[in-house]
Amino acid sequence: xxxxxxxxxxxxxxxxxxxxxxxxxxxxxxxxxxxxxxxxxxxxxxxxxxxxxxxxxxxxxxxxxxxxxxxxxxxxxxxxxxxxxxxxxxxxxxxxxxxxxxxxxxxxxxxxxxxxxxxxxxxxxxxxxxxxxxxxxxxxxxxxxxxxxxxxxxxxxxxxxxxxxxxxxxxxxxxxxxxxxxxxxxxxxxxxxxxxxxxxxxxxxxxxxxxxxxxxxxxxxxxxxxxxxxxxxxxxxxxxxxxxxxxxxxxxxxxxxxxxxxxxxxxxxxxxxxxxxxxxxxxxxxxxxxxxxxxxxxxxxxxxxxxxxxxxxxxxxxxxxxxxxxxxxxxxxxxxxxxxxxxxxxxxxxxxxxxxxxxxxxxxxxxxxxxxxxxxxxxxxxxxxxxxxxxxxxxxxxxxxxxxxxxxxxxxxxxxxxxxxxxxxxxxxxxxxxxxxxxxxxxxxxxxxxxxxxxxxxxxxxxxxxxxxxxxxxxxxxxxxxxxxxxxxxxxxxxxxxxxxxxxxxxxxxxxxxxxxxxxxxxxxxxxxxxxxxxxxxxxxxxxxxxxxxxxxxxxxxxxxxxxxxxxxxxxxxxxxxxxxxxxxxxxxxxxxxxxxxxxxxxxxxxxxxxxxxxxxxxxxxxxxxxxxxxxxxxxxxxxxxxxxxxxxxxxxxxxxxxxxxxxxxxxxxxxxxxxxxxxxxxxxxxxxxxxxxxxxxxxxxxxxxxxxxxxxxxxxxxxxxxxxxxxxxxxxxxxxxxxxxxxxxxxxxxxxxxxxxxxxxxxxxxxxxxxxxxxxxxxxxxxxxxxxx
Amino acid sequence: xxxxxxxxxxxxxxxxxxxxxxxxxxxxxxxxxxxxxxxxxxxxxxxxxxxxxxxxxxxxxxxxxxxxxxxxxxxxxxxxxxxxxxxxxxxxxxxxxxxxxxxxxxxxxxxxxxxxxxxxxxxxxxxxxxxxxxxxxxxxxxxxxxxxxxxxxxxxxxxx
Numbered sequence: 030x031x032x033x034x035x036x037x038x039x040x041x042x043x044x045x046x047x048x049x050x051x052x053x054x055x056x057x058x059x060x061x062x063x064x065x066x067x068x069x070x071x072x073x074x075x076x077x078x079x080x081x082x083x084x085x086x087x088x089x090x091x092x093x094x095x096x097x098x099x100x101x102x103x104x105x106x107x108x109x110x111x112x113x114x115x116x117x118x119x120x121x122x123x124x125x126x127x128x129x130x131x132x133x134x135x136x137x138x139x140x141x142x143x144x145x146x147x148x149x150x151x152x153x154x155x156x157x158x159x160x161x162x163x164x165x166x167x168x169x170x171x172x173x174x175x176x177x178x179x180x181x182x183x184x185x186x187x188x189x190x191x192x193x194x195x196x197x198x199x200x201x202x203x204x205x206x207x208x209x210x211x212x213x214x215x216x217x218x219x220x221x222x223x224x225x226x227x228x229x230x231x232x233x234x235x236x237x238x239x240x241x242x243x244x245x246x247x248x249x250x251x252x253x254x255x256x257x258x259x260x261x262x263x264x265x266x267x268x269x270x271x272x273x274x275x276x277x278x279x280x281x282x283x284x285x286x287x288x289x290x291x292x293x294x295x296x297x298x299x300x301x302x303x304x305x306x307x308x309x310x311x312x313x314x315x316x317x318x319x320x321x322x323x324x325x326x327x328x329x330x331x332x333x334x335x336x337x338x339x340x341x342x343x344x345x346x347x348x349x350x351x352x353x354x355x356x357x358x359x360x361x362x363x364x365x366x367x368x369x370x371x372x373x374x375x376x377x378x379x380x381x382x383x384x385x386x387x388x389x390x391x392x393x394x395x396x397x398x399x400x401x402x403x404x405x406x407x408x409x410x411x412x413x414x415x416x417x418x419x420x421x422x423x424x425x426x427x428x429x430x431x432x433x434x435x436x437x438x439x440x441x442x443x444x445x446x447x448x449x450x451x452x453x454x455x456x457x458x459x460x461x462x463x464x465x466x467x468x469x470x471x472x473x474x475x476x477x478x479x480x481x482x483x484x485x486x487x488x489x490x491x492x493x494x495x496x497x498x499x500x501x502x503x504x505x506x507x508x509x510x511x512x513x514x515x516x517x518x519x520x521x522x523x524x525x526x527x528x529x530x531x532x533x534x535x536x537x538x539x540x541x542x543x544x545x546x547x548x549x550x551x552x553x554x555x556x557x558x559x560x561x562x563x564x565x566x567x568x569x570x571x572x573x574x575x576x577x578x579x580x581x582x583x584x585x586x587x588x589x590x591x592x593x594x595x596x597x598x599x600x601x602x603x604x605x606x607x608x609x610x611x612x613x614x615x616x617x618x619x620x621x622x623x624x625x626x627x628x629x630x631x632x633x634x635x636x637x638x639x640x641x642x643x644x645x646x647x648x649x650x651x652x653x654x655x656x657x658x659x660x661x662x663x664x665x666x667x668x669x670x671x672x673x674x675x676x677x678x679x680x681x682x683x684x685x686x687x688x689x690x691x692x693x694x695x696x697x698x699x700x701x702x703x704x705x706x707x708x709x710x711x712x713x714x715x716x717x718x719x720x721x722x723x724x725x726x727x728x729x730x731x732x733x734x735x736x737x738x739x740x741x742x743x744x745x746x747x748x749x750x751x752x753x754x755x756x757x758x759x760x761x762x763x764x765x766x767x768x769x770x771x772x773x774x775x776x777x778x779x780x781x782x783x784x785x786x787x788x789x790x791x792x793x794x795x796x797x798x799x800x801x802x803x804x805x806x807x808x809x810x811x812x813x814x815x816x817x818x819x
Numbered sequence: 820x821x822x823x824x825x826x827x828x829x830x831x832x833x834x835x836x837x838x839x840x841x842x843x844x845x846x847x848x849x850x851x852x853x854x855x856x857x858x859x860x861x862x863x864x865x866x867x868x869x870x871x872x873x874x875x876x877x878x879x880x881x882x883x884x885x886x887x888x889x890x891x892x893x894x895x896x897x898x899x900x901x902x903x904x905x906x907x908x909x910x911x912x913x914x915x916x917x918x919x920x921x922x923x924x925x926x927x928x929x930x931x932x933x934x935x936x937x938x939x940x941x942x943x944x945x946x947x948x949x950x951x952x953x954x955x956x957x958x959x960x961x962x963x964x965x966x967x968x969x970x971x972x973x974x975x976x977x978x979x
Contacts, residue, residue, distance in 0.1 A: 040910055040911065040913075041910070041913065043918070044909070044910045044915060044918075045910070046918075047915055047918030047921050048893075048902070048906040048909050048910055048915065048918075048921060048922075048925060049853070049893065049894065049896075049897060049902070049906065050851070050852070050853015050854065050892065050893035050894045050922045051853065051894075052853075052918055053852070054852075054855070054919065056852075056856070057846075057852035059850070146836065146838075146839075223956055224917070224919075224956060225855075225857045225863065225865060225917065225919040225920045225954065225955065225956050225957075226855070226857065226917070226919040227856075227857070274918075275917065276855070276917045276918065276919030277916070277917040277919060277956050277957055279956070308858075308859040309857065309858035309859045309860065309863070310859055310860075530917055531916035531917030531918070531957050532916070533916070697913045698913065700913075700962075701913050701916060701957075701958060701959075701962055703959075704958060704959030704960075704961045704962065705916065705956070705957045705958050705959040706959070707959055708959035708960065709956070709959075731858070731859065731860045731862075732858045732860050732862035732863060732954075733860045733862065737862075737863075737954050737956065739950075739951045739954065739960075740946075740947040740948075740950040740951055740953075740955075740960040740963065740964065741944070741947040741948045741950075741951045743947075743959065743960060743961075745943070745961055745964070746959070746961060769959075
C-alpha cells in the first residue's frame with residue numbers, strides 16, 4: 030500500500046498559475062467595447078438629496094451615460110437572512126439612493142465612460158446638493174430616545190430584537206442565586222475585512238438571446254445568480270455568474286452588492302459590456318464591515334468555580350441598510366455559542382440589531398462566533414481573577430467531558446464530537462505552562478510585564494442543515510451538490526457548487542477523489558466559480574466547503590466506485606460482492622494480479638462496448654448533500670505577551686494553537702488556514718479598528734489609516750492538533766477556516782490583561798494600541814496612588 | 820506623450836496620457852495582468868515589480884518615469900521555462916492562498932535577497948522587516964517567511 034494521499038501535505042495544484050501571474054481575476058478580464066463605471070458616492074453619513082446635476086458629467090470626454098436612482102427600474106438590493114420572531118424591519122435598499130443617503134459611500138449616481146480615467150474624472154463633475162442630517166454611529170446610542178432616526182418606520186433604529194434563551198425565569202433565578210457574578214461591557218470594534226483583491230464586476234448582455242454574463246468577485250456565484258436574477262428580472266437560466274479566481278473574501282464577498290447590480294443593469298441598458306473595479310478607499314467605504322457590537326455580559330458561578338449561567342445583551346450595528354446575511358451574524362451565528370465548551374446550565378442572548386449611519390455590516394471571518402467566544406472567555410478569566418483561581422484550572426473544572434456522538438448544550442445546539450481536555454493538555458504541554466507561570470512570577474519581580482492567555486473554544490460551522498436555515502430565516506438552503514465526471518482517458522472533472530478563493534480545495538478535493546478512487550491527483554481537475562459549469566451550491570463561507578461540499582464529493586466518488594465494482598464484476602466474470610478494491614485496482618478477492626484498473630473501467634464505461642445488462646454508459650455521478658448537523662471544531666490557544674510599561678507596546682512573544690478539525694486532508698493547508706486566521710484575530714486585538722467620527726465620517730478610510738497586520742508584527746506560531754472525527758460526516762472532517770480568528774482575539778486580549786494584572790488594569794479598548802495601553806497603565810498607577818493615600 | 824521602455828526583455832513604445840501610472844501601463848497597455856492592484860495609497864505592495872533590478876511599487880511611479888528603463892514583472896521572472904527559486908519556494912512552502920498579493924510579494928522578496936551578498940544569512944526578523952511593505956491577508960506571513968528562507972538557501976551568493 031502506497032502512502033495515503035488523504036492526509037498528505039502535497040503542494041497545491043492551484044499555485045502554478047498564481048505564482049507566475051497567469052491567474053485571471055475579475056479585473057484582469059477584457060472585452061471589446063467595454064464601458065467603465067465609476068460610482069458617485071455620498072460624502073455625508075446622513076443627508077437628504079436635494080438635487081443632482083449630471084449635465085457637466087454627461088458632457089465630459091468619453092462619457093456615454095450618467096444614471097441616478099431615479100433612472101433605475103430594478104428591484105432593491107435584497108437582504109437574505111430574515112431572522113424570524115425578531116420583529117425584523119427590512120426597509121428598501123435601492124441600488125442608488127433616491128432621496129436619502131445613509132452612510133458615507135452610499136451610491137447616488139454612476140458614470141459610464143470609455144475609459145476608467147474618464148469615468149472617474151466625470152464622476153467628480155456630478156453635482157449633488159445635500160441637506161445634511163444628524164448622524165449616529167454607535168449602535169447603543171442609536172437606540173436611545175432622541176437619537177437621529179434613519180427610517181420613518183423603524184422606531185429607535187431597532188432593526189430587530191432577537192432572543193435565544195434556555196428559559197428566561199431560570200436564567201434570572203440562576204443569577205439571583207449565584208455566589209459570584211462577573212460582568213463586563215465589551216466593545217467589539219468595527220473591522221475592515223480587507224481582502225487583498227478589491228471587489229470588481231463586469232457584465233455583458235446579449236439582447237438577441239437575452240443572456241447576461243456577470244463576472245464578479247463572489248464567494249457564492251450561485252447566490253449571486255439567484256439574487257441578481259430576481260433583482261434584474263432575468264430568468265436564471267439566462268444568467269451566468271463567473272467568479273473563477275477570487276482574491277480573498279473573508280465574508281466580504283458573500284453579499285450581493287448594489288455595485289454589481291448596477292454593472293449588470295447598465296450593461297443591459299446600454300448594450301455594451303460594463304466593468305467596474307473599486308479602489309481600496311472605495312472598498313473601505315462601500316464593502317461590508319465586520320463586528321461592531323456593544324455588549325453587556327454576565328456570568329454566574331458558585332464559590333467553587335462551577336459556572337452556572339451566562340447571558341448577554343448585544344447592540345449590533347447593521348449600518349445604513351441590511352446587508353445580505355447581516356441579521357444572521359449577531360443572532361444565529363453568535364448567541365447560540367454562549368456555552369462554548371462549558372457545562373453551563375443556563376444561557377441567554379438578547380441581540381438587538383441597530384441601524385446606524387455607517388457602512389452595512391455582514392459576515393467577516395468568524396462572523397458572530399469570535400464575538401461569542403470573546404465574551405465567554407473574557408468572563409471566565411474575570412471569574413478566575415475574582416475567585417483567585419488559575420484560569421486553566423477553572424476552565425478544566427467546567428469543560429464538557431469527552432463525547433463522540435452528540436452533546437446537548439443549554440442554547441439548544443447538539444455539538445457533534447469533542448475532547449476539550451485533550452487540546453488543553455496538549456497546548457499546556459507545548460507551552461510549558463507551569464514554567465511559563467514561574468517565568469512570569471520572576472518577570473514581575475524584575476518589573477517586567479509578562480502575560481499568558483489561554484482559550485478553550487468550540488465553534489459551529491459547516492453551515493448547515495437546510496431545515497435549520499429555513500427555521501432561522503435564511504432565504505435559501507445550505508446543502509451542496511457536485512458532479513464527478515470521468516472521461517474515456519481516465520481524466521476526472523469535479524464540478525462543485527462552492528467557490529474556494531484561497532482555501533485550497535482544488536488540491537484537497539482532488540485528494541478526496543484520489544483517495545476514494547485511485548486516480549492520481551494530477552488527473553483530477555476541480556471546477557468551480559462558474560454557474561454554467563457547476564451544479565447549484567450555496568458558496569464558500571462559514572467553514573462549510575469541506576464539511577458540506579466535501580461530503581457531497583466523497584459520496585459522489587463512492588457512487589462512481591460502486592459502478593466500477595459492478596462493471597469490474599461483469600468483466601472479470603465474478604459476483605459484485607466478490608470484487609475488492611485497492612489503490613485504483615478492482616479484482617476478485619484473493620486474485621489481485623488479475624485486475625481492472627480504474628482507468629480500464631473508465632474507458633469501458635465510456636465506450637460502452639461491453640456493459641452488464643441494464644447499466645447506463647458513462648462514468649459520472651451527481652450527489653446532493655444536506656448535512657444532518659453542523660460540525661463543531663474546537664481547540665485550545667495560548668498566547669504569551671510582554672508589555673513595555675514605558676511605551677505601552679505589546680509584543681506577542683509566543684502563540685500556540687492546538688486545533689481539532691477531525692482528520693486533516695492536507696495538514697499543510699490546514700496549518701496555513703490557522704496561521705492566517707490567527708493573524709486576523711490578533712489584528713483585532715492589537716492593531717485593527719475602523720473608526721467613525723461623530724459626523725459619521727470614516728476616519729480610517731484608506732490603508733494609510735487602517736492597520737492591516739504586517740509580517741514584522743508576529744513571531745512564528747507553534748501548532749498542534751488532535752483528531753476527533755465528526756460522527757455524521759462521511760470523511761469525519763470539520764472546518765478549519767475560521768478557528769484561528771475565533772480563538773485568537775480573546776487569547777491575546779486576556780494575555781495582555783494578565784500581564785497588567787499587578788497594576789490592576791482590567792480592561793482596555795481594542796485595538797490595544799500602545800497609546801491606549803500606556804494610558805491604561807498611567808491611570809492604574811494613578812488609582813493605586815490614590816488608593817494608598819486614602 | 821511617447822514612452823519607450825523594456826518590459827520582460829521586450830521593448831515597447833506607446834503614446835500615453837502623462838498621468839498614467841506604471842501599473843496601469845503594464846496592465847492595460849501591455850496586458851500584463853499578473854501585477855495586481857490592492858490599494859490606492861502605495862501601502863499594499865501587490866503591484867511590486869523590478870525596475871533596473873530594484874523593487875518598486877508600480878502604482879507609485881508614472882509610466883513616464885519608466886521611460887528608457889528596464890522593467891521586470893512577475894510574468895518575466897521565470898527564465899527559459901524554469902521557475903525562479905522564489906516562485907518555487909512559495910509553491911513548496913505554501914506561501915500563498917488566494918494568490919492576489921503573491922506576484923508583488925515574490926517580486927519584493929526576490930529583490931530583498933538579490934540585494935544581500937549572502938541572503939542565506941538573513942535572519943527571520945530581517946526577512947519579516949524586509950517584507951513589511953507588502954501586505955498579505957491570507958497566510959499570516961509565516962509560510963511566506965519560510966518560503967523566503969527556502970529561496971535564500973538556493974540563492975546563496977546573491978544570484979539565482
